[in-house]
Amino acid sequence: MTRQKRVGILTSGGDCGGLNAVTRAVVRRARDYGFAIYGIKDATMGLLSRPVEAELLDTKRVSSILRYGGTILGTINKNNPFAFPMPDGSLVDRSEEAIEGYHRLGLDALIGIGGDGSLAILDKLARQGNWNLVGVPKTIDNDVGTTEHSIGFHTALSIAVEALDRLTYTAISHSRVMVLEVMGRDAGHIAIGAGIAGGAHVILIPELPYSLEKVCEKILERKEQGNNYSIVVVAEAVKTESGEPVRYTNSLGQTLYGGIGHYIGNEISKRTGIETRVSILGHLQRGGTPSALDRLFGAAFGVAALDLVAQNKFGRMVAWQNRRVVDVPIAEAIAQYRSVELDGALVETALGLNTYIGEVDRPHPPYPQSSVDLGLPVPHGGG
Structure with a gap:
């Protein structure tokens, strides 16, 4: 008899909406191939544990998880096996232990769901340990190449837009400027997308320099026109006007982004005299019920990932291009970085709406609305 193929699946990096949709799709698709799916706990930590922490997943186990936030497998965004932190503060290479964990499970392939950092680690482990790896891109920053x-x-975008909707009513009621700081480690996709959809008047992203004078001019201009409020969206990785990143160090010694919203808010209040309030959305963007699109992409990616395993196509990552799922080399995906395109549709849209988004170094003549492609899936059929 032919041995049943064993496929592992893990989630790595920060949690987000849609992870469970991928896991569910992989398990359900596995029925067509007769594969056994093993869910590995807490990313590579499960592979480092002895015995290896994993469970056999069946359709009953993944029933109804489509709408769950987070991940039933658990995840981590630390403890790199190549530089594993020890209690004494030293870093130890435990990559061979992780590699051994894969082989102890008797896996024929591994599906890894992660961002560029996680996929880079998994790809390195796969090359070193002779793993068969398929990647699935995951990040609220949307910056995987x-x-x-x-x-x-x-999901993160939807939550940010909802927050802006709620803040707008408060801003109008109190004649305030409301500043919303959203996530965006190095890219401003959440900020510019939410800012446009949420009707922000100022959007600040890491890809563009800005002028506080221009920010305040925009707010004062609105006041002179009879608008008693303004909405500002800023990505967490935006620097101060002088180019300094705004970070803080927590009790574990980790240096994290956070605080640019308060910097912008204080400057606006000081320079305009208008009452300004700041909200930092933080991890609310990661949690909650996944959006419809994250469920759709999760399902499509999960099915396609297992199809790649069945076709023995490894070292590949599933991707969405031109309204369809394709597969690309993992090495190519992690070598590229997807920032906000300064000559792209969203920047042009923001400029066309007379939104201040920073110092754009080019004229922006009118263009036909039909040329704007927001990159969203378009359903087939009439309409």
Whole structure:
């Protein structure tokens, strides 16, 4: 008899909406191939544990998880096996232990769901340990190269837009400027997408320099026109006007982004005299019920990932390009970085709406609305 193929699946990096949709799709698709699917706990930590922490997943186990936030497998965004932190503060290479964990499970392939950092680690482990790896892109920042959409982005975007809707009513009621700081480690996709959809008047992203004088001019101009409020969206990785990143160090010694919203808010209040309030959305963008699009992309990516395993196509990452799922080399995906395109549709749209988005170094003549492609999936059929 032919041995049943054993496929592992893990989630790595920060949690986000849509992860469970991928896991569910992989398990359900496995019925067509007769594969056994093993869910590995807490990313590579499960492979480092002895015995290896994993469970056999069946359709009953993944029933109804489509609408769950987070991941039933658990995840981590630290403890790199190549530089594993020890209690004494030293870093130890435990990559061979992780590699051994894969082989102890008797896996024929591994599906890894992660961002560029996680996929880079898994790809390195796969090359070193002779793993058969398939990647699935996941990050709320939507900055993984070669794919137009990553799991988690649309949920984060929806939450940011909802926050802006709520803040707008408060801003109008109190004649205030409301500043919303959203996530965006190095890219401004959430900020510019939410800012446009949420009607922000100022959008600040890491890809563009800005002028506080221009920010305040925009707000004062609105006041002179009879508008008693303004909405500002800023990505967490935006620097101060002088170019300094705004970070803080927590009790574990980790240096994290956070605080640019308060910097912008204080400057606006000081320079305009208008009452300004700041909200930092933080991890609310990661949690909650996944959006419809993250469920759709999760399902499509999960099915396609297992199809690649069945076809023995490894070292590949599933991706969304031109309204379809394709596969690309993992090495190519992690070598590229997807920032906000300064000559792209969203920047042009923001400029066309007379939104201040920073110092754009070019004229922006009118263009036909039909040329704007927001990169969203378009349903087939009439309409």
